[in-house]
Amino acid sequence: MGIIILPPVVEDILPRHDESDDSMSVDSDEDVEMSGVRAPKRARIGNQTVSTGVVTPGEVVTDDPQWMRGHGTYMTPLSTSIIATVAGTVHKTNKLLSVHPLRARYTPEIGDLVVGRIVEVQSKRWKVDVAAPLLAQLPLSAINLPGGILRRRTSSDELQIRTFFSEGDLVVAEVQSVHQDGSASLHTRSLKYGKLRNGVFLAVTGTGGSGASSSTTKGGVGAGSLRPGAGSGMGGVVRSRRQVWTVSTHNGGGEVDVILGVNGYIWISKHADGASAASSTTDHVSITRMEEMVSTSIYSSQNDEIPPQTRREIARLAQCIQVLVQGGIRVDEETVMGAYEASLQVDLEVGDDEDEDEETRHEGREYLEGAKSRRILELVVQQVK
């Protein structure tokens, strides 16, 4: 049980066949010709189309002048060859060639729900890491100041700026505006937003909110699920209707909140609705002060008491998301819940197989790697398809 050592996984050299290729390849003869050009340098097999392999920055995708360059490519003025600027898969739409990156940083858009980490405190604002190329800013004027009612910020608020958020703190916020240079301005002026506590953080890579399509996830399953970023690499959090939801967990875990930041930062925590959050800080609260209580507990950095069952289910949810990411499946409410149910089912299956005593069976059974993760991925793919 202690240690599992696996032989190295040999990358399958055969490129994947996407359904989309067949429908999109306009003229298969031209494709043969193009791969013929590349054939001496790379051991591509047979008459593969351009859109299958992975290209690296600087690699010539094609020399053929009939193609137009799209995202992720460039052309030198003097030649007709299209060169990739990102590492990713080649896609073509009619005669337009573009390279979709395997992983990319998050590009903020107005209205995105993001989870961020404070990295710098300035006099009137915070700098927040949201996995974007530039740090986002959160002005002091864009947060809910304690005291319940909305009010203007005062100089005393500026002085005690660190009592709201200090370095390392996690916040959930919304992108209020995007500047010219692509950096974002955040706000937390809602009771949904604010400081995060009572849970775990995890960051997933992938193409983030840039609209990863689910059709390319096929090859990633099973092949190299132990290595993050392996497979098709098109996972990651996608923009969707619901980024925040509450799971009523099994095994006595109670309710657990999941916040999927569009930027790939994820927060899983014990569910705290307004009333219970208030009552956890104080016992006697009048109904008229309720809102005030809620807004003050936003800036607490003290965790509530969390029972072990809840912690266990939080860990399970976190692992489910990791499994999804490593399998190259997009992360949204549907897939996360699917993976969660699948993990419970897999646990039942495994539990039936083993005839060991209770002690050893519990040993590490919550770890979802290897065979378990593959099974979960299978189940999720079935559900999603």
Next chain:
Amino acid sequence: MSNQRQASSASQVPHLSPAELSYLYSSLSLPKTPIRPDGRSPTQFRPLTAETNILPGTNGSARIGFADGTQAIVGVKAEVEKTVLANETLARNDGGAGLDRGEQEGSAAVGGHGSWVQMSIEIPGFRDDDALPVFLSEMMRESLVGAVGTREASDMAGGLKERLVINKRWHWRLYIDVLLLSQPLAYPLPLLSLTTHLALLSTKLPKRKSQGEEDPFFDDDWAVAEYLYPRPSLSSGKTNSTGSSFVRPPVTLLVISVGENIIFDPNREEIAVADAVLAISITRDSEAGTLKLLSIRTVDPPSRLTQPGVPNSENVSMLGAVAPTEDVAVLNPATGEEEVPGVWRPRRGGVKRSVIAEMVKTALKKGGVGEEVLEGLEGVEVS
């Protein structure tokens, strides 16, 4: 400043909020059943991929990849070198009778020298003379050369440096080059140590044709080269000293303690809340198969440098919202410090002796973690 902190502490400390740290710590310190963020049991390792003999120009090499994407490659090169004899060994040789038995004792008296093993570690983002690579390489080299055999009689039963002796005037010099291929996500010591162990297991030295005190002369045929650490499968066939086939190069495990719990193979977040981080070097050096403790090193736990949490009762932005007497400080049984539940306090370092003893016991005991790791590495096919 941040660079210095990075180099001196156990890993690049991830910026974690006090609430996260507190959650992690309380999950990991749950009595008897810690809940690790990735669901592993306390002694469970992350699955790793391993292969050996990947570098054609070396005497032995290995690659290990952890599931979190960190990878290391180790290459071992051997070189014949003339031994500079110390005065006392010369004197003792003169005094000893020229018997056959005396000659054997003479070669044992040379006994090997720690400087015959050279280790260099390269970690991306660090200079050669940064604290981390230097400290890591010394930590691993020390356990390698420090592993001395218990029985003086059999010539090969000892540690690495005795194995490098060819005769009184010549010896092998080993160059162990460790290359971390990825950013050090967690403290890279266990990864590098496991890889080095595997590389040494696969290391072969050419078969010697010369006898005794002649200048060394070796067989050209690489196929008959002998393993530096004889494999048990071979020993049953032809190696005569059965005792030495059980001797294995040491392996260094990273163990942390959180509260009363002892956790192996910690990931970055777990190290960040550890009360104590120990690097425990173990080896197997006798046919009984029992493990021997070679060294314990404490590693500076990064939890010392973290940001403390603010209890609600002291939080200025929550004034008036909390009854002041609500937070009652309780005594942490492991560290003896007072803390408010749910609020992170940076660890000041220091754990109880019993915890340290338990850590060593878990690593060393029969059927324990150390044995599992060594067996697992033994199982890797050396081709």
